[in-house]
Amino acid sequence: MGWALLGAGLLLALYTLLRHGLRRAPPPRAPPALRGRTAIVTGGSGGIGAATALELARGGARVVLAARSASRGEAAARRIRTETGNEEVRFMQLDLASLRSVRAFASTFLRQEPHLHLLINNAGVSAGGTTEDGFSLPFQVNHLGHFLLTQLLLERLQSCAPSRVVIVASRAHCAGRLRLDTLGRAPPGLLSTFQDYCDSKLANVLHARELATRLQGTQVTCYAVHPGFVNTELFRHMPLWLKPLFQPLAWLFFLDASEGAQTSLHCATHHGLERFSGRYFANCRPQEPWPAARDDRLAQALWEASERLVGLVGPGGSPSPAPATVLQ
Numbered sequence: 130m131g132w133a134l135l136g137a138g139l140l141l142a143l144y145t146l147l148r149h150g151l152r153r154a155p156p157p158r159a160p161p162a163l164r165g166r167t168a169i170v171t172g173g174s175g176g177i178g179a180a181t182a183l184e185l186a187r188g189g190a191r192v193v194l195a196a197r198s199a200s201r202g203e204a205a206a207r208r209i210r211t212e213t214g215n216e217e218v219r220f221m222q223l224d225l226a227s228l229r230s231v232r233a234f235a236s237t238f239l240r241q242e243p244h245l246h247l248l249i250n251n252a253g254v255s256a257g258g259t260t261e262d263g264f265s266l267p268f269q270v271n272h273l274g275h276f277l278l279t280q281l282l283l284e285r286l287q288s289c290a291p292s293r294v295v296i297v298a299s300r301a302h303c304a305g306r307l308r309l310d311t312l313g314r315a316p317p318g319l320l321s322t323f324q325d326y327c328d329s330k331l332a333n334v335l336h337a338r339e340l341a342t343r344l345q346g347t348q349v350t351c352y353a354v355h356p357g358f359v360n361t362e363l364f365r366h367m368p369l370w371l372k373p374l375f376q377p378l379a380w381l382f383f384l385d386a387s388e389g390a391q392t393s394l395h396c397a398t399h400h401g402l403e404r405f406s407g408r409y410f411a412n413c414r415p416q417e418p419w420p421a422a423r424d425d426r427l428a429q430a431l432w433e434a435s436e437r438l439v440g441l442v443g444p445g446g447s448p449s450p451a452p453a454t455v456l457q
Contacts, residue, residue: 169192171275181397186209225274226266248292268325271326299330352402354392357392357412
C-alpha cells in the first residue's frame with residue numbers, strides 16, 4: 130500500500146509539473162471597470178465564451194449571452210448572475226448556422242438594447258456538415274454568421290463609440306487556404322473538415338484586418354485573437370478512436386477556459402490598444418499572423434464575397450433590400 134501511495138503521489142507531482150510547467154497562459158488580471166458598458170458574447174453558454182462573459186459581468190458590464198441552446202444559455206446567465214452579483218446578464222438565442230436566426234437576433238437586440246460597446250465574436254465549431262443556408266457548417270458558424278452579425282450591429286457600435294469588436298480566431302489559420310470561387314463550400318479530401326476549420330480561422334483574421342481598414346476614424350476598433358490551445362467542447366466531435374489519445378494531451382498541455390479567455394478580455398478592455406486595430410493577438414500581445422492573413426487584397430476580396438454570400442449585396446454589388454426580420 131505504501132509503495133502504491135508513493136507511486137500515486139509521484140504521478141500527481143509529475144502531472145502538476147507538466148501541466149503548469151509546459152503550458153503557457155497569460156496571467157489572470159483584475160476585473161476591468163465596465164459599469165455602463167454593454168457586451169455581446171457569442172457562444173456565451175460555455176467554454177471560453179462563458180469565461181469571458183463571467184469576467185465582463187464581474188467588471189460590471191451588462192452582458193448578453195448569445196447562444197443556440199436556450200436551456201444552456203439561461204443556465205449560464207443564472208450562474209454568472211449568482212457568482213458575480215451582477216443582475217445585468219441575460220440570454221438571447223442565436224444560431225449562427227442560420228442566417229435567418231442571425232438577422233432575427235440582431236433585430237431583437239437593436240429593438241431591446243439601446244447600447245452596444247463590446248462585440249465578442251467567440252462561438253465556433255469544428256464539426257462537419259451543411260447549414261440550412263447551404264454553406265459548410267464550420268465556415269458559416271465561424272465566419273459568415275459572425276460577419277453578418279457584425280455588419281447588422283455596426284451602426285449601433287459606431288453610435289456608442291469608443292467600442293470594440295473581438296474575433297476569436299486560432300493559430301490554425303496558418304493552414305487556411307481560401308478559394309474565393311468555392312467560398313462557403315467544404316474543401317475536398319480526407320481532411321476536409323479540418324481544412325474547412327482552418328479556412329474559417331484564416332477568414333477570421335482577415336475579417337478583423339479589413340474591418341479595421343473600413344472603420345478608420347470611427348473609434349470602433351477590432352482585434353483577432355488566438356486564445357491558446359484550450360480544452361473546451363470544440364473538440365467534442367473528434368473521432369472516437371482519437372479521443373483516448375487526445376484527452377491526456379489536452380489535460381496536460383491545454384489551457385482551461387478561464388485561461389483561454391484572457392486574450393479576448395485583454396483586447397476587449399485593455400486601454401491603449403487602439404493603434405493595434407486589425408492586428409492579431411496571442412498571449413495578450415500583438416503577433417504577426419501567417420503571411421496569407423496579412424494579404425490586404427485577399428482581405429478585401431473575402432469581404433466582398435462574404436457580403437454577397439450573406440445577402441448584404443446583390444450579384445452586381447448593389448445593396449440588397451433588408452429582410453423583413455430586420456425591419457420588425
